[in-house]
Amino acid sequence: MAWQLYYTSVRRGPTGRSGFQVVAETPGLPEGVRAGVLAHLSYRPPPEAPAEPGDAELDLFPVSLLYDRVDGRPVLVRCRYLGLDYSRRYGNFFGHAVVAEPDELEGVRPAELWRSPLWEPGGAVDGRLDELDELPPGAALAPEDLARWLPASGPADPFGTLGVLVGAVGDRIAAGDGRVVLLADDADTIARWIALVSYSLPVAATGRLSFVTYSADPQRAAQHLVGTTPGVWADVRHHASHALAVDLRAGVADAPASRFARAVADHWRDADFAGLDALAELAELDGVSPEAAAVLLALCRADATVTPAEERATADLLTTRRPALPGWAWDELEPRVPAMPLDLAVAVRDHAERAGAAAVARRCASRIALLALSDPAARAHLPDAPRDGGPRLPAEPSRPAGPARPARPAEPAGGAHAELSSRVPAALAAAPDLCEVAAVAAVATRAGVPVGPDGIAGAAAACVRDGARDLPAALAACPAALRDALVDGAVTGLADTGGRALEPDLCDALHEHLDRLRDAPRVAVPVLASVGRRDPARRLRATTDLLSLTARPGGPELDAAFGEVWASPPSVAECTELLDAHGAAMGAYAALAALPCRTFGRLAEDAFTDAGVLRLAARTEAVLPGGAAARDAAVVRAHADAVTADRPGRAAKALAALAGAGAAGRLADAAFGGAARRLCRRPPEFRAALLAALDEGVRARLGECWTDGLAARARAGRAPLRGAEIEQRNELVEVVLRLRGSDVREPGLEAWARTCFSGQAGRWLAGRQLDAYLDRAPELRPVLRDLIAEGR
16 A cells, blocks of 8 residues: 655645645554655745746646655655745745655666656645556556667667666665766656666665656765756756766767667667566566676576686676576576587586586586596586486476566587587597596596597507607596507507607506506517516516516517616515516526526635525526526535535545536635535545545645634634634644655645744744644554655
């Protein structure tokens, strides 16, 4: 319902007094509203109007229609100049005020009530007015009529002027303060422009848009839009400043306007009322400013003037404010998706998924995937790879209906998906390295687009031929199902380039896919050689894998690879394992056949009799007979036989074998010298019998080893000697004496023994020491005397 009241100057009003007063009203007007309404009931003719108009001139006076709010209720006040009052004085006017409930104007813009049939022109009153059940709009300001009137309304650029007005009014509504003054010769013109602005704003905003079609005091008017005449403005403009005053006769020339204002102007120019409705509907969404609404609509309409900054702002709006877009907006956005930049496509996709707009979300997902084929930044926004090979998006729910829109042709099924599929081969071909090949494969997989292994392999091979070597990183990024294809392509490319320049990390990555290298020995050989050389724990396996390549036709030459793998000699255990695993096959390769020799050659002296060493020697003789390795193995075994013999004859036989084995010089010398030192620990009786059983050459060599093992003073026959040195000399002299007693002579040892008794002091001291030592074998004293006598 709505209340009414009439206001004019009468001789005698309801209260019995004369003058301006409320002469009629609807009973029950809310408390406090009456005073607020009375503040708006005023009228002063413009200065250019006739001072004493006749009845025919009264229609030329501007009608004032004011809209504002009092205590939250909409108030409309229409004031019309009447001229003479009851006393025949000029200045009377008739004011008709309507006070409505807040929802009474729902669906009606206040400006539409210009020339409404509800307005009383100023006739007789009886003091009581009925409630109004409805507020019917007038017929003078229909949008279609305004669209036809606007081009010839007066300003040189009426549409630009409207854009400026809409932008300025919107700013003032948002700020809650400020006014725009409209200058025109008649109130009808001002009412039309106010209606144009009202139709251009969201309905909710028009409810906050206060206006007055005519005011004789515009500098004090509190409304957002204030109409007045040029004469009034000429009198007051020097006494007040305003943010904006627009003379509607000339309009605004070349004034900048916001996106929203430009959109409004364009819709009026095209009489696009559906566009105005759509713009208003978007602007009414929670969190959406008029400017943002205009950008959204421009995106829906594929407006090419949308700037990157506006696209970024829209993406931010959808992400942070999440406005509930109407169904028609989703429908119009969908065909625009293929032109969206990344950040906008991501924001639209995420918002569409939240809103249940599955078709739009799916289209955006395809757009992001297309961008991701060449833009690494887009790849972070791809979904995980779907298990069923298709995109995982929500089902399409029903959406609230928006303004009617013409149906657009349906996109062919799988159109976006097919486009993505068609772009993948080109993206693979353009990939500069293996990581990009893997990235493209990942994009296609995560978008549910099948990629054939041949395409991946071909692209990878081309990259490797051009020098790409980033396989480790590429494998980490490649979908698991396509890694074999990536490796196959890399192997093909490496084989075509001869397998050169294989970095360690590349070799390690290829080694993880060794089964893919079996048919490419030019790549497999350097890979296995590199892995085996750098990781001793894997060189046994690398050797096995290298040997397996020889079973294929045209097997490669492996000696260099084996030499690289076994650049450092194998341990005893490794060498034994090799012999056990590959046996005679090792003899076919010089690098492998030499491994036992190298292992024996690095043995420590006390290791010759270890069980593992002896087992290696036995396996070497059995598996690689007749070669250098077998000879070295024989030396090792002879050494062990010599030092472990329980009888002099067996030890002599082993030493003879050791001396004549023909092993490498260092090993033979080490083995013989080691055996000599070990045998030197045996009793003099054993040592003398051993020497007696040897031929002259071996006997002389063994004797030399024993004398070399003495301390320097003992070896030179100088005195005095320390306790252990005396013991060593005495035992070796005993060996010489026993050897002479068995009619076997060793000149070298005898010559040394005689030096022990050279010189007066030496002869006396050595004689005394040996005499005491020989108390346990007195039978050797005569032999000693003979030995000493021979030296005089």
